[in-house]
Amino acid sequence: MESQGLLADRALLGRTSTAERVGDILRTRISAGYFPPGARLAEEEITEALGVSRNTLREAFRLLTHERLLIHELNRGMFVRVPDVDDVHDLYAVRKHVQCSVVRTAPTSPELLAPIAETIRAGKVALAEQNWQALGTADISFHEEMVALAGSDRITELMRGVLAELRLVFHVMDNPRWFHEPYLARNEEILDALREGNGARADELLYKYLDDAERQLVETYVLRRAEHVK
Amino acid sequence: MESQGLLADRALLGRTSTAERVGDILRTRISAGYFPPGARLAEEEITEALGVSRNTLREAFRLLTHERLLIHELNRGMFVRVPDVDDVHDLYAVRKHVQCSVVRTAPTSPELLAPIAETIRAGKVALAEQNWQALGTADISFHEEMVALAGSDRITELMRGVLAELRLVFHVMDNPRWFHEPYLARNEEILDALREGNGARADELLYKYLDDAERQLVETYVLRRAEHVK
DNA sequence: GCATATTTGTCCGTATGTATA
DNA sequence: CTATACATACGGACAAATATG
Numbered sequence: 001m002e003s004q005g006l007l008a009d010r011a012l013l014g015r016t017s018t019a020e021r022v023g024d025i026l027r028t029r030i031s032a033g034y035f036p037p038g039a040r041l042a043e044e045e046i047t048e049a050l051g052v053s054r055n056t057l058r059e060a061f062r063l064l065t066h067e068r069l070l071i072h073e074l075n076r077g078m079f080v081r082v083p084d085v086d087d088v089h090d091l092y093a094v095r096k097h098v099q100c101s102v103v104r105t106a107p108t109s110p111e112l113l114a115p116i117a118e119t120i121r122a123g124k125v126a127l128a129e130q131n132w133q134a135l136g137t138a139d140i141s142f143h144e145e146m147v148a149l150a151g152s153d154r155i156t157e158l159m160r161g162v163l164a165e166l167r168l169v170f171h172v173m174d175n176p177r178w179f180h181e182p183y184l185a186r187n188e189e190i191l192d193a194l195r196e197g198n199g200a201r202a203d204e205l206l207y208k209y210l211d212d213a214e215r216q217l218v219e220t221y222v223l224r225r226a227e228h229v230k
Numbered sequence: 231m232e233s234q235g236l237l238a239d240r241a242l243l244g245r246t247s248t249a250e251r252v253g254d255i256l257r258t259r260i261s262a263g264y265f266p267p268g269a270r271l272a273e274e275e276i277t278e279a280l281g282v283s284r285n286t287l288r289e290a291f292r293l294l295t296h297e298r299l300l301i302h303e304l305n306r307g308m309f310v311r312v313p314d315v316d317d318v319h320d321l322y323a324v325r326k327h328v329q330c331s332v333v334r335t336a337p338t339s340p341e342l343l344a345p346i347a348e349t350i351r352a353g354k355v356a357l358a359e360q361n362w363q364a365l366g367t368a369d370i371s372f373h374e375e376m377v378a379l380a381g382s383d384r385i386t387e388l389m390r391g392v393l394a395e396l397r398l399v400f401h402v403m404d405n406p407r408w409f410h411e412p413y414l415a416r417n418e419e420i421l422d423a424l425r426e427g428n429g430a431r432a433d434e435l436l437y438k439y440l441d442d443a444e445r446q447l448v449e450t451y452v453l454r455r456a457e458h459v460k
Numbered sequence: 461g462c463a464t465a466t467t468t469g470t471c472c473g474t475a476t477g478t479a480t481a
Numbered sequence: 482c483t484a485t486a487c488a489t490a491c492g493g494a495c496a497a498a499t500a501t502g
Contacts, residue, residue, distance in 0.1 A: 018490070019292075043468070053491045054468095055285055062249075062289055066296050075468055075498045093382040097331040105327075152323040158388060248470080273488080283471045306479070307488070 019059035022052055026060060030069050030080055031167050037082040041070070067161050069168065083169045085221045091169070092214035094162055096207060098155060099147055104203040106149035108194045115145045116191055123184045132176040139180045140167070142187045173220055183209065249289035252282055256290060260299050260310055261397050267312040271300065297391050299398065313399045315451045321399070322444035324392050326437060328385060329377055334433040336379035338424045346375045346421055353414045362406040369410045370397070372417045403450055413439065 026046075029035050047057050061078050064070045070078045083091075106112075119142040126134035140163050147159040173179060186209050193202035256276075259265050277287050291308050294300045300308045313321075336342075349372040356364035370393050377389040403409060416439050423432035 044466095055492095056490060058285075058469095059289065059292055062292050063296070066293065076500095077468070090382050090384050093380060094384050094388075097328055097335075097380065097382075097385065101327040101331045150323065150327065152320050152327075154320050154324050154392070155327065158324075162384070285471065286469095 017059075018052060018056050019063065022050055022057060022060035023063040025050065026064055027067075027069065027164070030064075031164060033171050035080050037080050037168050037172050039080045041078045041080070043077070068165055081165075081168060082172065083165060085218055085225075087165070088169055088214065088217050088221065091162055091166055092210055094158075095143075096210050098159065099143065099210070100203045100207050102147050102150040102155065103190070103194065103206055104199040106146075106194070106199065107151075108149075108197050108199075110195075112149060113191065113194055115148070116142060116194070119145055120184070120188055120191060123180075123187070127181065127184060130177075132180070135180045135184070136170060136176040139183055139187070146190075169217060172224075173217065179213075179216070183213065248282055248286050249293065252280055252287060252290035253293040255280065256294055257297070257299060257394070260294075261394060263401050265310050267310050267398050267402050269310045271308045271310070273307070298395055311395075311398060312402065313395060315448055317395070318399055318444065318447050318451065321392055321396055322440055324388075325373075326440050328389065329373065329440070330433045330437050332377050332380040332385065333420070333424065333436055334429040336376075336424070336429065337381075338379075338427050338429075340425075342379060343421065343424055345378070346372060346424070349375055350414070350418050350421060353410075353417070357411065357414060360407075362410070365410045365414070366400060366406040369413055369417070376420075399447060402454075403447065409443075409446070413443065 035041065043054055043057060047054055061070060065072050069081060071081050072078055119138050123135055123138035126138055144159060144163060148156055190202050190205045193205060273284055273287060277284055291300060295302050298311060301311045302308055349368050353365055353368035356368055374389060374393060378386055400406065420432050420435045423435060
């Protein structure tokens with residue numbers, strides 16, 4: 001009878017809980033940089049904006065905290081996480097272990113590779129249009145689709161979380177062109193190796209890719225820190 | 231001020247939230263089989279037993295739902311998950327990818343291997359005492375310690391979740407001796423390979439181990455299903 | 461350093477919707 | 482079909498911690 005908020009369709013769609021939908025909204029805003037790393041998410045502000053109760057919002061917070069997108073400081077509130085250098089190393093350790101193992105043993109039928117090819121096409125379009133935001137999205141999608149080859153829900157979900165965190169890292173860096181542009185060609189090389197059914201080569205190429213990306217991110221983190229300390 | 235429940239120390243230890251501690255309690259009970267797969271967790275019953283409010287308990291439920299230990303049926307309540315055959319396949323897919331990749335590249339200094347050796351020793355003690363519960367715990371600890379070699383928080387946490395789910399599978403099977411006993415010797419072989427710094431061999435042994443275990447579990451699931459349908 | 465205002469942590473009561481007997 | 486039981490989500494309350502002046 002009330003619920004005049006953005007979520008009034010609850011009764012109709014009723015599939016998912018309100019907290020989950022609020023979580024989706026917040027996750028999207030965080031990934032998009034609308035809530036940048038370090039930002040504080042005030043309860044009252046958001047409950048008003050979304051028209052949900054505090055209890056419901058807090059459940060949504062819990063969800064995102066578990067995904068490491070938010071951190072909870074006791075009696076201070078929720079903040080968008082600011083990944084540090086250790087996080088970068090850890091995220092790339094996961095990527096190296098999981099992604100490389102997946103591509104080495106993945107099935108490589110053309111139908112399965114089609115979604116991956118599509119992300120590369122999208123990347124080329126974004127590059128031509130100089131849409132760096134879209135280029136970054138395409139790059140991330142490439143990796144998401146690649147781990148989907150494993151056909152494992154848990155691995156897919158794991159990587160979705162890892163890549164969401166990585167978006168946070170990218171926001172800290174805030175230079176999508178410089179970071180994503182060089183990797184488009186390398187994505188295509190990896191796809192070619194998969195097309196040939198050469199998992200070992202795809203593994204090798206991907207490992208170097210990840211190692212280079214990690215090094216590049218860490219170097220920039222160190223520079224930033226130096227600036228900040230100065 | 232009141233809170234005469236089991237969590238009266240809240241104000242003192244204050245480190246973690248009440249919901250997290252409730253989650254820890256429930257997780258322990260589930261892993262121990264006190265709440266077996268399929269059991270329904272009624273809100274009122276548990277709020278009374280632990281002396282916490284519904285909101286607090288629901289936050290704890292959310293945590294465990296995310297760990298896949300509970301499932302939430304909309305408008306019906308929370309239940310301890312009953313993993314099915316697909317879950318078994320998926321869990322072992324994760325294990326093969328992650329654990330094998332880790333052991334192949336893990337550092338193998340004696341200090342790092344010590345905790346792994348300790349789990350094997352504990353397994354032997356359990357076997358001698360015919361304590362099958364302890365044998366299962368030792369087996370799981372072996373794998374937990376092995377992935378810890380990667381030195382990655384996220385991988386450790388991932389595997390903690392996977393192994394917690396696996397405990398659910400074992401409870402469905404409910405025959406710890408038959409399942410864990412044959413693997414103690416194989417654990418030791420893997421450790422020996424690591425001691426020699428032979429990651430490739432450890433990988434190979436572990437892969438066969440996991441493949442055999444998976445097959446064994448799936449076969450039993452199929453049998454159970456046949457019995458149940460009958 | 462202190463007093464005040466704001467925000468969070470926790471809990472309760474209630475209205476509404478949904479599933480089961 | 483009705484009745485009962487339960488889950489969802491809201492709003493309000495108060496203590497405790499924090500931020501502000």
